[in-house]
Amino acid sequence: MRPNHGRKARVIAKIKGFTDQEPESANEASGKWISVHKPKGDDSEIVTVSFGDQSASRKDSYELDYCYDRNEGNSLIFSREVNPLIEDVFNGHNATVIAYGARGSGKTFLIQGSEEEPGLAVLAMTKILFMAEESGKLIAISCYEISRDHAYDLLDPERHEVLVWEDVARGKIQLKGLSQVPVKSIQEFQKLYLSGQNSYKQPQNIMAEHRSHKGLIIHVFHGDKSDALPLGKMNLVDLAGYEDGRKKSTDGVILLDNNKINKSIYALQNVVYALNANESHVPYRESKLTRMLRDSLGGTNKILMVTCLNSSFCQDSLYMANLASRSCKGTSRIIPDSTKKTKSKVRPMVLSSCKSRIPGSVSATVTKQIGTRVWFPENEANVKASAIKGRKLFDEACHSTKSKKASQEESLSLEIDSTIEHTMEVNLTFLCHRYVQEKNSSVISDATVPLVQEPSSLQAFGAEETDLPIKAFSTEETKMLDKVVVTNADNHDEATPNINSNAKALSFVEADQPLDRENNFFLVNKNESPPISARLQDLSNSLKLLYSSTPSCIEIPPKTDVSFDGQVSTEILEPKTPEPSFPVNDKLEIADINCSPWQAFSARSSKMKNSLVDEYIKFLNRASKEDLKRLKGIGEKRATYILELREESPEPFKNLDDLKEIGLSAKQIKGMMTKEIGGLFN
């Protein structure tokens, strides 16, 4: 990869080449719309991409590591940008190439290519196969698709869902259910890859057009035998085009879909930004894509982000260039003067900025749309602070290389001149995006059961994850867990079962543990954890106290004090019990009134259980690390992980199911609590 200024991710752009269908006049027009300044020609380490008609009063310009022009094709991009990464893969690192951009901006053309012009995937595979043959390495591929935050195996005819399993202790990822198919020739690769990429059958009743992210993983193994260990891998990702979340908003489904697509792009940009800025927290968990790529993004791994830009006017392209420029900067963002002058009462959020697309009104549109900020009062910003932590790209002012005057003018116009109507419009987009993000973040779609994974990913975790120390595998573990899933390339049916057998091997290791099958395997500190958590003991004690002080039967006032229509007035019936009190309008509580002793006992036990669960969850959401470690089953690693989750979302646990996120099933938690309660009566 070319000079990277010490950053982990290189951020470049590619202006879409002219298609055969485009008339000559279109070429001329687009030449005016987008231009690139390369101070040192091809050797430039920073280039400036400018958008705007020459007749416009000013242009919007963004700095990127490089920008490939219309006439520069896939093979040039491959030789200058991707080829050097292949060396790294053969040296045990992971490399990731991500193409993103507006709809129709040439992402597929870049990654997949055409018959006449092979894409980066084919060019990379050709080189990898050549190197593998020379050095005696086995190559396999996986193809997946992410649609609406769910990943599917594209090499599996049934397209089973792929689950992301995390080994929270070791910070590793296993893509459970993702086939790895060995490949020996480029023809074999093309057949597999293209059949996978193009085989999507659109569900009829879901939406008018299916849009998804598509990923290819090229795995390189240490040797050429089927049991060789993984060495490194190259990911190539074609991200579905960025979309204005409000487009087609009459169709709620598509609106939601657009936001999900954009969410992945935002999440990725945030991860790249955090990595480039060397931030201690990298928000991998914000999307399925970043979770899947986690072991390829951090540490010594290399990332190449390619922003595909439409060559003629496209507001989305402009916005993508803006995003790319900011993630490119990482450590050296420039905040416009006007932002600094604003007396800290506000917090800037840079948002999707697409208004009406009126060709010919370029400059006016751009002036208003770029870097549109939504200002939150400080207190509101504080409330949101934890939720947006790790989303730095969206809480800093945009960086662009406009002249200072132009920058000030724009900032002023944005802060002062923005009409209420415009602000509301952007606010709506933002709220919609936030709503989808927050809603999604509260849904844990994957089983995140801790597992061990490829040794190759040992290199994948760098300084930002030193809180998850990597424990060396024993030879036995390594043998058992890292068997290559080798399948017959012509027989897809075998692919998934083989993966499953790999998963069984993992379960087998876990099954060796007598208790807590899913988790004990990685509880490195399990012997150090106190046998009974003092905190849980405290909780249990308070519950016991509560139990003894709660009247077994609530005295109800005479019937005249009960509100209309048979509804019970909660005010009147509020039992005067110590905190926490049971909800008085709870049906069970009312049922106590005339119920049998057994029913009363069951009802109360059930309430106790719920209350204990609530306390447990509250505790996980709030306790200090030291206190967390006092809980049975929560060692150093899990406590660290819980704090990490809490950084991303203030209260990550809402119910027992959410505890899957830390590798504890609801059943395990219940079992642990039953023991604690039982202990109280000993």
Ligand SMILES: Nc1ncnc2c1ncn2[C@@H]1O[C@H](COP(=O)(O)OP(=O)(O)OP(=O)(O)O)[C@@H](O)[C@H]1O
């Ligand atoms: N560099 C190029 N030279 C010639 N034609 C191109 C080039 N890039 C893209 N095209 C053509 O432009 C059209 C759109 O490109 P492509 O499908 O790659 O866009 P995309 O960004 O993947 O779109 P989507 O967001 O819908 O997935 C295709 O017909 C493609 O052949």
